[in-house]
Amino acid sequence: DGGITQSPKYLFRKEGQNVTLSCEQNLNHDAMYWYRQDPGQGLRLIYYSQIVNDFQKGDIAEGYSVSREKKESFPLTVTSAQKNPTAFYLCASSIVNPTEAFFGQGTRLTVV
Amino acid sequence: GEDVEQSLFLSVREGDSSVINCTYTDSSSTYLYWYKQEPGAGLQLLTYIFSNMDMKQDQRLTVLLNKKDKHLSLRIADTQTGDSAIYFCAERRYGGATNKLIFGTGTLLAVQP
Numbered sequence: 001d002g003g004i005t006q007s008p009k010y011l012f013r014k015e016g017q018n019v020t021l022s023c024e025q026n027l028n029h030d031a032m033y034w035y036r037q038d039p040g041q042g043l044r045l046i047y048y049s050q051i052v053n054d055f056q057k058g059d060i061a062e063g064y065s066v067s068r069e070k071k072e073s074f075p076l077t078v079t080s081a082q083k084n085p086t087a088f089y090l091c092a093s094s095i096v097n098p099t100e101a102f103f104g105q106g107t108r109l110t111v112v
Numbered sequence: 113g114e115d116v117e118q119s120l121f122l123s124v125r126e127g128d129s130s131v132i133n134c135t136y137t138d139s140s141s142t143y144l145y146w147y148k149q150e151p152g153a154g155l156q157l158l159t160y161i162f163s164n165m166d167m168k169q170d171q172r173l174t175v176l177l178n179k180k181d182k183h184l185s186l187r188i189a190d191t192q193t194g195d196s197a198i199y200f201c202a203e204r205r206y207g208g209a210t211n212k213l214i215f216g217t218g219t220l221l222a223v224q225p
Contacts, residue, residue, distance in 0.1 A: 006154075031211065033213065035215070040120065040217065041217060042116075042118075042200060042215045042216050042217035042218045043155075043200065043215035043218075044215075045212055045213070045214070048211075048212065050211055058212065090154055090155065092155075092213070094213075096211065100145065100157045100160060101157075101213055102157075103147075103154035103155040103156070104154050105153055105154045106152070106153065106154050108152075
């Protein structure tokens with residue numbers, strides 16, 4: 001089945017460590033996005049990519065990094081520079097001029 | 113500003129209509145969306161409207177768009193307990209190299225039996 005998959009569903013990290021969240025899609029979409037969700041703040045855009053080997057910062061990119069080496073994959077690294085990384089992270093994909101974006105089921109990251 | 117704004121909470125009784133409101137900021141937005149999020153899950157697209165439309169109806173869902181006031185609403189007829197979720201409006205913004213989907217803060221809909 002076509003879809004977008006995030007893994008893992010739950011992730012725990014010690015303070016000061018980097019961690020990478022996986023996002024894979026088999027929908028043949030060119031564009032992919034990472035959002036962060038915090039209670040009462042909706043979804044905020046971290047990074048997005050419209051094509052392989054290209055990506056752009058969203059509204060809250062500080063402390064995060066991404067790569068887009070393959071069309072299907074858009075991993076997000078939460079670095080130790082991110083001051084408040086505990087959140088629910090959502091990945092999405094779409095065609096470049098879309099009518100909708102498709103979302104993964106999310107990864108809940110907790111820093112302990 | 114960049115904000116897409118929604119009220120945080122709405123409570124209705126089962127069988128009543130629900131109306132969730134949203135205000136957006138970019139008059140050049142081409143598409144506006146309503147997404148539904150159930151607890152611990154990703155977002156599911158409910159419906160969208162193109163900016164040259166005033167209204168779109170899809171079964172129990174009615175979307176109204178007032179471009180002059182930059183106001184979008186979602187009406188759910190005959191609300192059921194299964195409609196309890198967070199509802200997000202979103203606008204798509206284009207400009208140069210920019211192609212972003214900007215979300216509102218979300219409205220938690222609680223349906224009382």
